[in-house]
Amino acid sequence: MSLLKQLLISMTLAIVVILSGVMIFSIDSARQYLDTQLQAQADSTATSLALTLSQPSNQEPSVRELLISVLFDSGEFRVMEFLDPTGRILVRRQLNNDAGGSGAAPAWFSHLLPLDRHEAQRQVSGGWSQLGVVRLQANDAYARDALWSGSVRIVSLTVAAGLLSDRWIARGGSPTRVRKAFLITSAVGTAVTIGASAVVAPAVTVWLLGAAGLFFGLSTSNGFAVTATLAGPHAAGRWAGAQNVAGQLAGVLSPLVTGFVVDRTGRFAVAFAIAAAFALLAAVGWGVVIRRVAEVAWVDNPQT
DSSP states (O other): OOHHHHHHHHHHHHHHHHHHHHHHHHHHHHHHHHHHHHHHHHHHHHHHHHHHHHSGGGOSHHHHHHHHHHHHTTSOEEEEEEEOTTSOEEEEEEOOTTOSSOOOSOHHHHHHSOOOOOEEEEEEEETTEEEEEEEEEEOOHHHHHHHHHHHHHHHHHHHHHHHHHHHHHHTTOOHHHHHHHHHHHHHHHHHHHHHHHTTSOHHHHHHHHHHHHHHHHHHHHHHHHHHHHHHHHHHHHHHHHHHHHHHHHHHHHHHHHHHHHHHHHSSSHHHHHHHHHHHHHHHHIIIIIOOOOSOOOOOSOTTO
């Protein structure tokens, strides 16, 4: 095997490994976000239901059971129950194991990226006396299906974007124009969708974050193609290593910064705004800083 083929195979394997790592990190970040949202939903619903059942007009057993049944029928919870102060179950509603969601997520995917068990309980009081405890468990079937479908879309779009850009170049398109078109569109689209998530309702935020994932998929394959081209065969390994370290560092810092911001503000809006700002900064980098997608003319000895 010639040295050129060995270099091409090595670069291809390095890009595949790094690309796979980026995709896994992106999907795992979405899983962590869904975990946070499900727990927040369970906590807020438990608090609201406990306050409702504490009202004197809602303390009749039939009314209490009706309120719990209406809330349970929304399909957002797997288990919902009301217990008296001794722990005896007075009202209980539970979904079947296969109920909820479309069942799109395969078992191996759910096992590989499991969601936490999201439970919450609140005391129900009447005056100075305790009437009981509300306990519920969120239904994560919809979240698992959304995570699976989003992952499939991101992977499919990443592969499609890579194939489309390569074919465009093969038909005479300028590598600089083609790669930048995908990368800038991805960065701007990601910035717009994530930025909009800071000001819309939570239900709309889920769709916008899904769209952000699709825009992100446009950049993944082309981003690694650009960096491999800029590095050239003499520096591809070192460049890929530095790029991977930077990506992993961002993966460590992003959850920390997000958690700090949410703890201080109580909202995700500022975290979304920060992420959108960095996406716009990426668009400037691809569009202005990198003027031409071609191997850098290294002036130093490549062996040093």
